[in-house]
Amino acid sequence: MKRTVKSDNTPLVKPVEKVELSEKHFSIRFFIFILLAVFGVAAIAYSINALLTKESGWREIKASSDKGVTCAGDFVFNYDLGSSGASATVEYKQICAIYTDEMRRAYELFNYFEDFDGVSNVKYINDHPNEEIEVDEMLYEAFETAEKSGSRFIYGGPVYYYCRELLNCDYDHQTESYDPRKNEEMAEYFSAAAKYFNDPEQIGVELLPGSKIRLRVSDAYMNFAEENGVTVFVDFFWLRNAFAADHTAETLKKSGYTRGTISSFDGFCRNLDGSGTEYSYNIFSKQKNTVYLAVKMNYSGPTAIVMLRNYPMSKKDTENYYSTEAGEIYTPYVDISADNAGVCKSSRNELVCISDSKGCAETALLMIPVFISDTFDESFLENLLDEGINSVWCVGNEIRCNGSDLSFYDLYSDNEAGVVFKPEYVGK
Numbered sequence: 185m186k187r188t189v190k191s192d193n194t195p196l197v198k199p200v201e202k203v204e205l206s207e208k209h210f211s212i213r214f215f216i217f218i219l220l221a222v223f224g225v226a227a228i229a230y231s232i233n234a235l236l237t238k239e240s241g242w243r244e245i246k247a248s249s250d251k252g253v254t255c256a257g258d259f260v261f262n263y264d265l266g267s268s269g270a271s272a273t274v275e276y277k278q279i280c281a282i283y284t285d286e287m288r289r290a291y292e293l294f295n296y297f298e299d300f301d302g303v304s305n306v307k308y309i310n311d312h313p314n315e316e317i318e319v320d321e322m323l324y325e326a327f328e329t330a331e332k333s334g335s336r337f338i339y340g341g342p343v344y345y346y347c348r349e350l351l352n353c354d355y356d357h358q359t360e361s362y363d364p365r366k367n368e369e370m371a372e373y374f375s376a377a378a379k380y381f382n383d384p385e386q387i388g389v390e391l392l393p394g395s396k397i398r399l400r401v402s403d404a405y406m407n408f409a410e411e412n413g414v415t416v417f418v419d420f421f422w423l424r425n426a427f428a429a430d431h432t433a434e435t436l437k438k439s440g441y442t443r444g445t446i447s448s449f450d451g452f453c454r455n456l457d458g459s460g461t462e463y464s465y466n467i468f469s470k471q472k473n474t475v476y477l478a479v480k481m482n483y484s485g486p487t488a489i490v491m492l493r494n495y496p497m498s499k500k501d502t503e504n505y506y507s508t509e510a511g512e513i514y515t516p517y518v519d520i521s522a523d524n525a526g527v528c529k530s531s532r533n534e535l536v537c538i539s540d541s542k543g544c545a546e547t548a549l550l551m552i553p554v555f556i557s558d559t560f561d562e563s564f565l566e567n568l569l570d571e572g573i574n575s576v577w578c579v580g581n582e583i584r585c586n587g588s589d590l591s592f593y594d595l596y597s598d599n600e601a602g603v604v605f606k607p608e609y610v611g612k
Contacts, residue, residue: 240266245276245444247284254287258425258500263444264457279441286322286435290428293323296341296419310341310417313401316392324395326420326427326545331391333549337423338389339381340520341416343374347518347526356508363514364526373412374525380405382522387417422504422516423545426452426490430543442486449500451491452544458486464593469578470495470533473511479583480593481536481576488544492517492555493534517556531560532577538587541572 243265247256261283266272296306304319319327330338350362364371380386386405390398401409401417408414420427425448433446433454445463447453455463462484468491469478475497483489494515496505506514519527535555539547550571554564565575565586574587583592 240272243272243276245279245283247287248280251284251288253291254284255291255425255428256283256287258448258450259287259429259446260449261444261446263441267443268440275441278439279436279444282436282439282441283432286432287428289320289322290424290431293320294326294420294424294427296416306418306420309397309399310415313399313406313417316396316398318394318396321395322427322431324391324397325431327389327397328391329427329543329546330549331389333546335549335552336382336520337549337552338418338420339387340378340421340518340525341419342377342381342412342414343518343520343526344419344421345416346370346374347421347516347528350514350528351504351506351516353506353514356510359506359508359514362526364524370526375522376408377412377414378520378522378525380408381417382520389418422450423548425450426543426545426548429454430488430545433543437486449498450504451493452548453487453489453491454544455483455485455487455489457484460484463487465489465536467491467536467576467578467583468493468497468534469583471581478578481538482591482593483538485540488539488542488547489536490538490544490547490551491534491536492530492548492551494530495533519556529558530555531557534578536576537568537573538576538590539571539573547573 241264242262245261245263247254263275263279265275265279268275292300292303293305296310299305299307304317305323309317309319327338346362350359353359353362360366362370364374380402386402388400390400392398399417409417429446429448429452433456436442436444437456442456442458444457445453445455453465457463462482464480464482466477467479467481469476470493475495494517495513496502496507504516508514515528515530517528517530519525519529531554535551537547537551542550550568550573554561554568560577568575569586574585574590576583576585576590578584
């Protein structure tokens with residue numbers, strides 16, 4: 185390694201000249217110093233106050249990062265600050281505290297792979313089958329909602345475990361390890377597991393008094409689990425954000441905060457406002473390989489809206505979808521029946537359901553049979569109508585719905601692609 189030799193061509197440097205500072209006018213200089221210091225402190229205080237002070241009107245509420253990891257990154261929460269007459273700044277702090285706490289609880293409670301001190305979450309429940317466990321109110325209500333729906337969705341853990349791996353693939357050839365249509369061994373495993381988790385005699389969650397539950401697993405299923413490395417018996421999978429939105433919305437309402445809307449990137453929306461203010465919701469439609477903003481739906485009042493779709497719409501969707509070079513899209517919407525367990529499927533590109541009496545989670549659980557299916561049965565939507573759930577779906581270049589009280593704002597009469605969207609009421 186070569187060393188650099190210092191050059192002899194050193195530039196001439198002028199000798200240092202010492203100058204003594206005059207002590208005259210010391211009081212004036214000291215006064216100016218104090219004045220500038222006060223001005224600087226005031227400027228800093230003003231800047232901090234400007235950052236902390238919130239103006240009235242619609243503002244986005246963001247969860248604080250001071251209390252640990254939350255699932256707020258999946259949501260957008262907008263609130264009309266100051267509409268109650270209270271200070272917008274005070275409201276923001278109080279609402280932010282509630283929102284942060286609920287988003288943190290949701291992240292920890294529905295977590296299937298990570299433990300947290302003092303938290304009996306989904307992972308803890310899976311690790312302690314057949315034991316009586318006291319759980320948080322949010323998780324207890326989630327199990328209660330799933331039980332009420334009659335769905336076996338939450339018991340598909342053995343399938344969801346590998347579905348996540350499928351959606352996280354980086355290359356097409358990797359999908360062959362998890363797609364039961366391409367991997368006979370995986371298909372046999374999914375089918376065998378489905379026969380257990382679809383049978384209420386083999387597995388179920390018992391709801392006990394005092395916010396306690398027991399994950400009941402039969403000896404036969406436990407033996408199967410040990411032989412096949414099953415560690416996840418129950419899992420809320422893609423419904424986590426639905427439960428998070430519902431519980432956060434109800435907690436805010438109980439605290440008197442009702443002028444807001446919480447929406448997740450994966451299709452769950454809760455509006456809290458009962459003032460009669462009219463809102464709009466964008467409904468998209470995929471035609472061939474293009475996703476259009478088809479129509480704006482008008483609505484008012486406390487409402488739950490769920491949009492299930494079989495295509496990605498944002499960068500966040502990279503975790504929920506995997507697209508092959510051939511154009512096939514894998515989705516989190518997998519069949520859990522014994523005959524087709526693990527197969528991603530959807531009867532339509534998208535389906536939107538709206539309810540003013542049910543939350544997002546219950547609405548989504550009731551949508552599953554018609555959406556995660558090989559065929560779209562419009563008559564099934566009449567059953568949803570009886571449950572207080574309106575539906576909106578696209579057929580070709582038309583918007584169809586089965587709720588006569590729904591109204592739409594038609595964005596396009598005739599766009600460049602020749603797609604014309606006209607609302608058509610179907611059913612009751």
